[in-house]
Structures are given as structure tokens and as C-alpha cells.
Amino acid sequence: MDIDYVCAHAGRPATAVTRRDVARALLAVPSGVALVALPDLRRAMMSAGNPLSPPFWDSAKATLGSIEAGLATVGDVQRWVESTGTEPILMTPSYFVWPEEDERGPVAAEMFDHMVAFLEERVRAGEIDPDALARGDHAARRAYEELQEHWLATPLPDGRVPGFAVSDEQDEELFAALDEEEAFALSELRRIVGELPKAPDLPVVELELAAARLRGLLDLPGYPANVLRACAGFDERPVPDDDMELWLTVAAGVAGPVSDLSEEGDAPEEFADLERELSHEDTALANLCAIQHADWLAAVAALARLGPGVLASPERVARLIAESDDIDTDEQDDDLDATEGLFASVVSLWSYLGIVDAGEVLTALGWWGLPKALERAWSPRG
Template sequence: MDLEFVSRHAGRPAAALTRRDLARALLAVPSGVALVALPDLRRAMMAAGNPLSRPFWESARTTLAAIESGAATVGDVQRWVESTGTEPILMTPSYFVWPEENERGPVAHEMHDRLVAHLEERVRAGEIDPDALASGDLQARRAYEELQESWLATPLPDGRVPGFSVSDEQDEELFAAWDEEEEFALSELRRILGELVKQPELPIAELDRAVTRLRELLAVAGYPGNVLRACAGFEGEPMPDDDVELWLTVAAGVAGPVSDLPEEGDLLEEFADLNGEVSLEDEMMAHICAIQHADWLAAVTALARMGPGALASPERIARLIAESEDIDADEQDSDDLASTESLFRPVVALWAQLGIVDEDDVLTPLGWWGLPKALERAWSAGD
């Protein structure tokens, strides 16, 4: 490792290299190699008319030595790079988080580069003191954070707000990945259901009883009606008159909630109460929304194959998912099984309200007929 390597790594001539350029290049090679090269690099930088400062070289030696000995944490290293004065803070005090470098989209790359250039200008203007940052000066660190917070929230000449632009791009990527996963899960669901030897028929009498009870539940405030209405997206919206349509809409909502629970009370007071307890309904919705497509696929297809009379308790569903050959699942330990069980506990409770399972958590003929159709509907909502 020499000065030519650093210049190539940074894409700048030696005279224009910054502390950040040196830090990133030093971290790009094994710490032992970087430590050995440090004295020669310092002399070469002095010869190039860009000596940097003694605090930087001392902080570099200290950090590299800590890495070599195994004493440095990832946070320690990140903090050292940020102390160069031109490295964007990974997570700001307002909890804006930059994506990892290899996970940034075009917008994140652009905004990150723009911020680096902005910080370099502020260093040249004397508004940022890298030596104070390297020494751990709290006031300098706070000013450094505030400067970046301000830049992220200030519109660029083209009107884009950097922080929002990066977050919007991440959301788009997340939604695209979610849609792709859902599309694949839907195709697998249809394939598996199409291979069933016996196709279930609609049990009309069971459906009539289930829908009569369901309409009563949906008309009453509080649990479980409020959760079922939120799952189906019925808050403020008219409910279907057709019994099959109503039942499938609600059952599909359990697999893919359409809306959140309605907000009640003084939200400002609620958020200020950090010790406040989460309601049963909110906890149920959080658990349902945390279930992955693969787990839904494994659970529902297993029950569809077994038919009425199959045990569909949370414990049994967790085991069915762990043993499923329809998904790529790693071997699960007791903690994994317990986690899956806890996620499906509110699901099974709502299935009981819909007549999908009986009081003993056993799959009913209505559940055998309707559960696969409900899941297919949930995943076909955007078609």
C-alpha cells in the first residue's frame, strides 16, 4: 500500500486527498498492512504538499491498532471515519440512516456524494474542525451533526429535499421487492392448489352461520370487530351485501391487512407516554403484518392438503412451516418455532371468529374451502 494506491482508490491526485480519502483507503486493506504503510504514507503526503495533521495520523494509528488487536467495534471505526470531517454520519440524531454503500440506489449515491462535497467545502471554509472531531470534542461533534441535519432537510436548487429523496427511493425499492416476493408466492400458491387431488366445495350452511355472526361482530365497536374491520378496510367504507364476498374480503384482510386501526384519543399524549402499554389490537395487527409470504404459503398449502379435521393451532402451524417442502427454510430451533407461533396466535384467534377453525383450532370445511381463496385474493389485490 502506497500513496499511488490511495490516489487510485479515492480518484484524486495526492495534493487533493482528504482525511476521509486516507481513512477509507486504509480500511480497504488488512489493518496490519495499513499500520506498516502508515509512516511512509505520512512522509509521502508531506512531500506532496498535503501533510494533513498530527491528530489525524495519531487517530489513524490508534484505530488501526485497535482493529488489528480485535478491540475495535464497528461503531468505533465508523466514528473514526466520521471524525475526518467529510464523512456523512451513518445515523443522524433524527434517525435518518444512510443505506450501506453496496445497497444505495442512484439517488442515495448522488445525495451522499453531494453531501461529501458540501462537507469538503465547509472544511475549507473553516466551519468544520476535523482535529476537534478526531480528539472527541463533543461540541464539535454536535455542530457536525447539526450541519448535516440541516443539509438533509434543505431543498436543493431543483426542489428535491435530500433526506426525503433518499427515503423515497428506499421505500420504492422495498415496495418493489415486496411486490416481487408476493407475485412469486401467488404463483406458487396457485400451482400447489392446482395439484390438489380433491378440490373443496363451498359449505353453504357453514358460510351462512359464519357470515351471520360476522355481520354482528362488524357492527359492534371493540375487539374483535375493530380488528376485522381494519383488516378488511371497512372503516368508513360500505361492506359487501353478498355473503361470499363479505367473508372472503375479511378473511383475505387477515392475511393482508388493508388499513390500520383507527386512531383514538390524544396522539401527542400517547406518544409522549413512552411507558404506555400497547393495546391488544395494535399488538395483534403488528404480529399479523410481520408474517412473511413464505410462512403464509407454507401454512395454508399444508392445511389445504390435509383438509377438514387438521389441527390448525399456532403451535401446529409453526411446526408445519418449519417442516414445509414448499419454501426454502433453514433448520429452526425452539426460539424460531416460538416466534412463528406467537405471530400466528392472533391469526388463529381471528380465524375462529370467521369459522375457519372451530373452538379446538381444528380446520373446518369452510376454512378448507375459503382459506386458500382468501390468501389468493390477498395477494391478487394489486392485479
């Protein structure tokens, strides 16, 4: 670990190396090695005509010593790098979060580099005081944060707004990953259903009765009607006249909610209160959205194989998922409890659809309809 290593790591000559460059190079080697190399590195930087400053070297020694002693947290180290004056803040006060370095897409990497270059210009212009940051000056830190917040919200010459550009790329990556996961889960579901020894027959009478109950229920206010309407997207489109279409749309919505709860009639201040307790409806919808594709696949595959008459309580479903050979899983007791909690909302809604009876036992309608509903939920929407 010497000045040549720092220059190679930063891709710059010694005269152009910044505090951030030195900090990142020091963190790229074991802390003990960096501590031993620190005095010689400081002298070499001084000989190169780029001495940096005593507050920086003092902060480097303190941080590396804390790391070596096992006392420094990840946040401590991140804040130290940020105090160099040219490291973008990982999470800004408005909760913009930069992706980790090895997870940045092309846009995020480009914007991050633009931000670093911008901060370097501000340091050269004297608008950022790295020594004040290194000393932990609160006013300097706040100014540093505000400067970055402003840059993230200011359009570049090409019209892109950095913060939005990064967020849009992350959303696209997330949606692409979810689409890939959903497509794989759908192919596995079709394979499993295709291997069943007997395809369930449509229970016509049970479907007609369930659809009639569902039509009456959906006209009512409050839970569960509001959650079922949100799941099916009926707040934005009419309820189908066909019984099978109605039932499958709602059942599929439980596995893949189409929309959020309608906010009509709710006071705006209620939604601004972040500390308020979630309503039963909010909790139910959040639970549905939190269930992974793999868990849905394992649960429905197991129930399809076992057939009507099997217990489908939240506890049983969680156990079926944990014991499934259809997915890679390493469930612990705490995970079982969490899965059970999520599926408590599912089984409750299933009971209104006639998928399970009053004793939480899978019905003939549930056996026939669950795989079809899940396939619909995961099929591309036109």
C-alpha cells in the same frame, strides 16, 4: 499500501486527498498492513504538501491498533471515519439512515456524493474542524450533526429535498421487492391449489352462519372487531352486503391488513409515549404484518392438503411451516417459538371467522376459504 494506492482508491491526486480518503483506503486493506504502512504514508503525504494533521494520524493509529487487537466495534470504526469531517453520518439524530454503500440506489448514491462535496466545502471554509472531531469534542460533533441535518432538509437547486429523495427511493425499492415476492408467492399458491386431488366444495350453510356472526361482531367496539375492521379496511369503506364477499374480504385482510387501527378516541399523548406497553389490538395487528409471504404460503398450503379436521393451533402451524417443502426454510427452535407467537394472533382471529373451531381444528369453511382468501390478499388491487 502507499500513497499511490490511496490516490487510486480516492480517484484524486495526493494534493487533493482528504482525511476521509486516507481513512477509507486504510480500511480497505488488512489492519496490520495499514499499521505498517502508516508512517511511510504520513511522510509521503507531507512531501506531497498535504500533511493532514497530527490528531488525524494519531486517531488513525489508535483505530487501526484497536481493529488489529480485535477490540474495535463496527460503530467505533464508523465514528472514526465520520470524524474525518467529510463522511456523512450513517444515522443522524433524527434517525435518517444512509443505505449501506453496496445497497444505495442511483438517487441515494447521488445524494451521498452531494453531501460529501458539501462537507468538503465546509471544511475548506473552516466551518468544520476535523481535528476537534478526531479528539472527540462533543460540541464539534453536535455541530457536525446539525449541519448535516440541515442539509438533508434543505431543497437542492432542482427542488429535491435530499433526505426525502433518498427515503422515497428506498420505499420504491422496498415496495418493488415486496410486489415481486408477493407475485411469486401467488403463483406458487395457485400451482399448489391446482395440484390438489379434490377442490373443496363451498359450505353454504357454514358461510352464511359465519357471515351473520361476523356482521354482528363488526358492529362492536374493541377487540377483535377493531382489528378485523382494520384488516378489511372497513373503517374507510362500507361492509359488503354479499356474505361471500364479506367473509373473503375479512379473511384476506388477516393475511394482508389493509389499514392501521383507527386512532379515534385515543389520546394523542398515548401515541407519543414510545415506552407504553402495546395494547392487545396493536400487538395482534403488528403480528399479522410481521408474517412473511413464505410462511403464509407454507401454512395455507399444508392446511389445504391436509383438509378439514386437522389441528391448526399456533404450535401446529409453526411446525407445518418448519417442515414445509414449499419454501426454503432452516427453522431453529427459537424461530419456531417466534412463528408460533405470530400465528397465535392469526388463529385467534380465524376462530371468529369460523376458519377453525373452538378446539383450533380446521373447519370445512376454513379448508374452502383459506386459499381463496390468501389469493385475494396477494392479487393486485384495482
